[in-house]
Amino acid sequence: MAHTVKLALVGCGGISGAHTHGYKDLYGRGCREFAVTACCDVRSACAESRADEIAAFQGKRPQVFASVDDLLRADVAEAADVCTPHCFHHSTAIPLLQAGLHVMCEKPLGITVKASKKIIEAADKAGVVLATAENARRSPTSRACVWAIRDAKLIGDMRLATVTYLANSQFDYTQYAMKWRGVSLLTGGGMIMDSGAHFADMQTLMFGPVEQVNCQWDVFDKRPILDAPIVGDTHADVEDTWTVVIQFASGMRTVWTYGRSFYGDKVEFGNYYGSAGTMYDLGFKFHCFQGGGEALLADGTRLSNDDLQARYQATLSEADKARLFPYGCTDSMGIEVWDYIDSIRNRRKPEMDGWDGLNAKVLCEACFESGLARVPVKVQDVLDGKIDAFQRRFDDYWGI
Numbered sequence: 263m264a265h266t267v268k269l270a271l272v273g274c275g276g277i278s279g280a281h282t283h284g285y286k287d288l289y290g291r292g293c294r295e296f297a298v299t300a301c302c303d304v305r306s307a308c309a310e311s312r313a314d315e316i317a318a319f320q321g322k323r324p325q326v327f328a329s330v331d332d333l334l335r336a337d338v339a340e341a342a343d344v345c346t347p348h349c350f351h352h353s354t355a356i357p358l359l360q361a362g363l364h365v366m367c368e369k370p371l372g373i374t375v376k377a378s379k380k381i382i383e384a385a386d387k388a389g390v391v392l393a394t395a396e397n398a399r400r401s402p403t404s405r406a407c408v409w410a411i412r413d414a415k416l417i418g419d420m421r422l423a424t425v426t427y428l429a430n431s432q433f434d435y436t437q438y439a440m441k442w443r444g445v446s447l448l449t450g451g452g453m454i455m456d457s458g459a460h461f462a463d464m465q466t467l468m469f470g471p472v473e474q475v476n477c478q479w480d481v482f483d484k485r486p487i488l489d490a491p492i493v494g495d496t497h498a499d500v501e502d503t504w505t506v507v508i509q510f511a512s513g514m515r516t517v518w519t520y521g522r523s524f525y526g527d528k529v530e531f532g533n534y535y536g537s538a539g540t541m542y543d544l545g546f547k548f549h550c551f552q553g554g555g556e557a558l559l560a561d562g563t564r565l566s567n568d569d570l571q572a573r574y575q576a577t578l579s580e581a582d583k584a585r586l587f588p589y590g591c592t593d594s595m596g597i598e599v600w601d602y603i604d605s606i607r608n609r610r611k612p613e614m615d616g617w618d619g620l621n622a623k624v625l626c627e628a629c630f631e632s633g634l635a636r637v638p639v640k641v642q643d644v645l646d647g648k649i650d651a652f653q654r655r656f657d658d659y660w661g662i
């Protein structure tokens with residue numbers, strides 16, 4: 263008989279709020295498959311306020327801990343939902359896994375390919391569930407557009423995608439969550455693998471394996487950052503501009519361009535061209551189709567976001583709906599956390615396990631490696647660890 267999963271939230275900053283919203287949404291729909299029993303954060307105030315928020319819908323207040331060690335000693339959880347900064351993913355997830363807890367770790371799985379492999383190894387050794395928290399693919403709109411492009415082939419055989427975001431949208435380095443995002447030692451690289459992790463996952467979900475990437479990236483924003491975690495006073499050193507050509511094994515190409523240090527009007531589009539039509543991304547283009555999509559077919563027919571939704575939903579059985587939109591939930595975080603809980607209760611693979619997380623991550627790392635070496639790079643060589651010049655600094659610093 264499947265049981266109630268006792269969960270610890272580890273890292274109670276920004277995204278843990280969205281996870282909590284997901285838990286609350288499920289709870290409100292009658293789901294009692296989980297109980298959040300602990301909130302853990304080195305900044306105790308974050309853990310305290312998240313615990314209050316959870317108590318308000320769950321009735322029982324989770325216990326609060328200031329470290330993973332304290333959490334493990336108390337033995338109040340069998341599973342963890344890890345939402346720490348990138349540089350702490352391996353150092354929080356691995357002890358949890360070694361203690362026999364199931365772990366869902368926010369994207370990107372580890373700070374480097376090597377760190378990600380170590381997390382996967384620890385899970386395999388402990389024989390527990392490892393899930394990658396990747397929500398962009400789980401929205402009804404994303405699922406419908408993946409179906410439209412990949413399964414229904416509404417726009418025919420894919421030829422080219424071009425996705426661009428150019429704007430003047432500087433990070434606010436006075437905020438804790440942006441301080442670590444500006445420092446490569448803490449984040450492992452900038453938006454190529456932050457929002458880029460969602461992009462990489464959606465691209466491979468839609469278009470299959472990637473053969474190679476050819477990337478150029480620049481760091482224009484080198485403003486000071488004060489009191490960053492671990493490193494203290496420093497300056498921004500992550501890429502804020504890039505262009506990459508992603509070459510898929512199928513022959514399809516995606517051209518991906520980003521810059522946040524450019525004055526003038528914002529330029530933003532995500533266009534997907536096939537032999538029988540075009541699809542347009544209506545939301546934030548790096549979370550492909552999470553904000554909706556529409557199609558223009560070769561015969562002039564336009565399919566709105568609602569049309570695509572209706573067509574997709576009509577293909578789903580009741581069992582599909584229960585799995586993809588559990589309890590009728592359409593919140594991508596709610597779906598994500600339920601999938602993790604259900605994979606523990608039923609001892610099945612989560613929709614995105616560690617290898618799936620690494621698959622998205624390695625595409626991002628290949629972009630960094632290509633930009634550093636100034637040559638096209640094969641993704642397989644980065645996965646195999648044959649090319650790691652960009653990542654070696656982080657592996658060395660963190661002793662990975």
Ligand SMILES: NC(=O)c1ccc[n+]([C@@H]2O[C@H](COP(=O)([O-])OP(=O)(O)OC[C@H]3O[C@@H](n4cnc5c(N)ncnc54)[C@H](O)[C@@H]3O)[C@@H](O)[C@H]2O)c1
Nearest residue numbers: 273274275276277302303304305308345346347368369439
């Ligand atoms: N799915 C999404 O759309 C999405 C969006 C934002 C962030 N994220 C991911 O979520 C993760 C966290 O990002 P964020 O924006 O919430 O960052 P954040 O800085 O807002 O929160 C991170 C929290 O972790 C805590 N922390 C640091 N070290 C810790 C440790 N050793 N043990 C326990 N807690 C610790 C910090 O005090 C902080 O409260 C990152 O991996 C990020 O890429 C995902």
